[in-house]
Amino acid sequence: MLEEELKRMKEENKKLATMLTTLCENYNSLRTHLIELQQKHSTHEEDNNSKLLSRKRKAEDVCCVNNSDINFEEASPKRPREIITTSISTVSVKTTLSDQTSLVKDGYNWRKYGQKVTRDNPSPRAYYKCSFAPTCPVKKKVQRSVKDPSVLVATYEGEHNHPHPSQAETTVPLVNQGVITNPTFFNKFMEDINTSSLQKDLVAKMVPSLSKNPSFAATVATAISGIFSRI
DNA sequence: CGATTTTGACCGGCGC
DNA sequence: GCGCCGGTCAAAATCG
Numbered sequence: 001m002l003e004e005e006l007k008r009m010k011e012e013n014k015k016l017a018t019m020l021t022t023l024c025e026n027y028n029s030l031r032t033h034l035i036e037l038q039q040k041h042s043t044h045e046e047d048n049n050s051k052l053l054s055r056k057r058k059a060e061d062v063c064c065v066n067n068s069d070i071n072f073e074e075a076s077p078k079r080p081r082e083i084i085t086t087s088i089s090t091v092s093v094k095t096t097l098s099d100q101t102s103l104v105k106d107g108y109n110w111r112k113y114g115q116k117v118t119r120d121n122p123s124p125r126a127y128y129k130c131s132f133a134p135t136c137p138v139k140k141k142v143q144r145s146v147k148d149p150s151v152l153v154a155t156y157e158g159e160h161n162h163p164h165p166s167q168a169e170t171t172v173p174l175v176n177q178g179v180i181t182n183p184t185f186f187n188k189f190m191e192d193i194n195t196s197s198l199q200k201d202l203v204a205k206m207v208p209s210l211s212k213n214p215s216f217a218a219t220v221a222t223a224i225s226g227i228f229s230r231i
Numbered sequence: 232c233g234a235t236t237t238t239g240a241c242c243g244g245c246g247c
Numbered sequence: 248g249c250g251c252c253g254g255t256c257a258a259a260a261t262c263g
Contacts, residue, residue: 114254116253125254127254
């Protein structure tokens with residue numbers, strides 16, 4: 001029975017890896033498309049573009065991932081000049097309602113230095129500083145969304161002045177094990193999956209149960225956010 | 232015992 | 248000047 005269970009778990013793990021790979025591929029194609037559009041747009045109307053971004057930053061309902069390369073420059077004339085170069089990006093992460101920890105795992109080490117209850121949102125806002133490097137100026141704020149309390153909104157301020165921590169310290173199990181990042185291992189792995197006779201049955205059995213499982217959705221969301229932060 | 236979290240105090244900007 | 252509010256500090260508590 002244990003062997004059967006182990007076998008089943010291995011197959012599930014393979015399927016999850018496939019799903020993550022597909023998601024990564026979709027993300028990369030979308031990202032490439034976005035960059036192309038941005039370059040095309042910026043060559044024509046640079047001024048209008050910056051105005052649009054400025055307005056976009058003020059939008060309250062952030063419902064998608066703004067990658068770290070989409071930086072909104074501080075346009076306020078009252079800010080000191082050195083802060084003008086500060087980049088701000090927001091990332092929304094879906095979690096389960098039962099998970100009350102306001103923690104967005106992204107591979108970096110963060111030290112909490114404050115928490116406040118703000119006027120426009122009943123849930124407390126947590127303040128973090130990057131603790132991976134002593135001189136790293138990056139801060140982030142994490143707060144649950146007003147509209148959907150199961151969504152954590154993380155606001156990143158500044159840019160890391162140090163390399164990303166090693167993958168062993170990230171929180172994405174599949175990546176930790178080198179399944180995704182090791183090309184040799186990964187190719188053999190995909191070959192194994194493609195020749196598996198169990199594949200169709202497994203997909204048929206797993207998709208309905210996994211899609212109903214909130215913890216699975218949360219795990220995938222966390223994994224994807226971890227991958228995004230490294231791209 | 233060092234690192235991290237908690238939490239009330241404090242600070243500065245802003246509107247009135 | 249005063250009060251409100253978001254952000255930060257720092258001492259105490261907690262964790263590993």
